[in-house]
Amino acid sequence: MPTTTPPPFTADDYRERMARAVRSAADAGLAGVLIAPGPDLVHLTGYRLPAETERLTLLVLAPGRDPVLVVPTLEAGDAARSIGAPALTLRDWTDGKDDPYAVAAPLLAAGGRYAVSDNTWALHLLGLTRACPEARYTALGDALPMLRAVKDARELERLAAAGAAADAAYEEVLRLRFAGRTERDVAHDLAALLRRFGHEQVDFTIVGSGPNGADPHHEAGERTIAEGDMVVMDFGGLKDGYGSDTTRTVHVGGPTPAEQHVHDVVREAQQAGVDAVRPGATCEDVDRAAREIIESAGYGDLFIHRTGHGIGVTTHEPPYIVAGERQPLVEGMCFSVEPGIYLPGRFGVRIEDIVAVTADGGRRLNTTDRALAVVE
Template sequence: MYEERIGTVMRNLERRDLSQMLVCDPRSIQYLTGAYVEPGERFLGLALVADRKPVLLLNELFSAPQGIPCNVRGYKDTDDPIALAVGLFDPAQPLGCDKNLAARFLIPLMERGAASGFVLASDVVDDARAHKSAEERDLMRAASRTNDAAMARFKELVRAGATEAEVAGQLEGIYRELGAQGHSFAPIVSFGANAADPHHEPDGTRLALGDVVLFDVGCRQGEYCADMTRTFFFGEPTPKQREVYDTVRRANEAAQRLVAPGVRFCDIDRAAREVIEEAGYGPYFTHRLGHQIGLDVHEPGDVSAAHDAPVEAGMCFSIEPGIYLPGEFGVRIEDLVIVTEDGCEVLNEYPHELEVLS
């Protein structure tokens, strides 16, 4: 599996007229080798060079699993990892670098002549990661099933007088009871007007009758990420709240119906945005429609007006339209989809129907 992934990246490199690359993103290294390390301030790099076995350079504080498809070269805190890295590459050839190569490492590599030039080449790994294998698709399905089950329990935490922070603090325990490793990102729990802030951080706001209750949550399971948003109503919603909710639901479902190989990301975004614009709420849908997802909750390649590439089978991304009315309330409904050969598979089964909590 890992050799095949490395082979794909090397072919992608060749298409960029590159023969060597330094990968520093921990999740990309995990994707290519099975070794996951969070290095903190220390250097971590995977050297990919044509016709050579990859070399993983990491501090001896960390360990790599047995049998990974690369040579492991450890270094001590008193060693100079840049000097070791320089020796892994051909100085007469350009070096592809990924987005996580920090300036404190990149500039010394440049000053010491590690390569003839330096090229941002994150896309050669990102493109490989964007196409989920059958095994990865199964892991994404499993994580989303857990997220569905968790959502059914999260809504039971909602009660009058509870604070957003109190509710948010109980979510990880539920995830772990359901077999997940924990959160895939910091959860968003928003009550009332706070739901009009798409990235609101849970605070001491107390729930009151008539509030919307928005959960944007995800777990990590089998190392893969889930992400889902549902909006509930604490008490009978007003006609305006019903209208906004129905508009967002229809926007979500219009975008899902369009997803198929060959359809452009920007056209999927447009399908949802048109529904919201036709209802008169266009200025209040303030973000892109979605993002790709996998080992990271946000992976490169967004579903937006600026991304005109076609979707391809095996890609996995979110569809999350929203309407945010400052000072009043907000509604977002988010699902994950996997692109199939002739359409898409929606990973989330938690229903879209308006739900009143009491």
């Protein structure tokens, strides 16, 4: 399949995302938003740097003022050259000369309440608290959980391309031999195929054969796959900065009636979850639709995780498709629908597609056959 690189996002794209964040903050009664290195910063500015940096880098978004990125002087050049830099004012600080928190403090309103990126280092939050003790802070995930949840058209194009690349990897791996090879061998094949079809980053390649398939997050190991095994494959990563994540369950040699029945139940549940996707439905409506199928078949206690998670610049992000999440679905949201049944000591089955909310329902971004494929 073609692996053409999409055009980069523009400064205007980032300005609109930051403006939307400011509007959301104001609607939530916040004085602003403070964004540390990580996925929120990538989404809002296009600036990607290691999240584990000990030097303060902080995007400050507040109503009535231009966005400001506080950045170490030694990294200011990279920030200025980043795609979103024209949408920002840079305020740099120098090692050994400036207190970075004193540089950031004048950007905060005394007494203001700010949402702070969930992955902000405690070191940095404590430094801000010392420099501006009158400000108050709350977790961004609590205050604005849907900040990155609604994707624009260009983001959806990238997510669709990532899904298509993961689908191509699945189609290719079906051609390979499973029996007599280890889970790690197949996981290695999946990772290589994801890269072949354009992924710059592989986040996970779960391969759970036989009883290992009953562990939803099993790490591919040295177990040799044998004739008669069910094999759960869950894999994904980032292509052009946006995530893929798909799961298919295959059988080596051909299933027993009992194995086929469990797979049929999961397939029906997954379809029911996708059918429940529409604007105005809630996240828990989708979870309930899938879960009811599995419960009615007598396997309710064996579906042990949420039905899905959002995806974007990371492979797991809000919204979460789980009981108790009453967030209404909005056109442009994108998330997985991935019910499963896990029989301890025997096998597991999971089927997963990424689904985008459209004006009249849900659009699958993974289109490979969801039937139980038989492999050698």
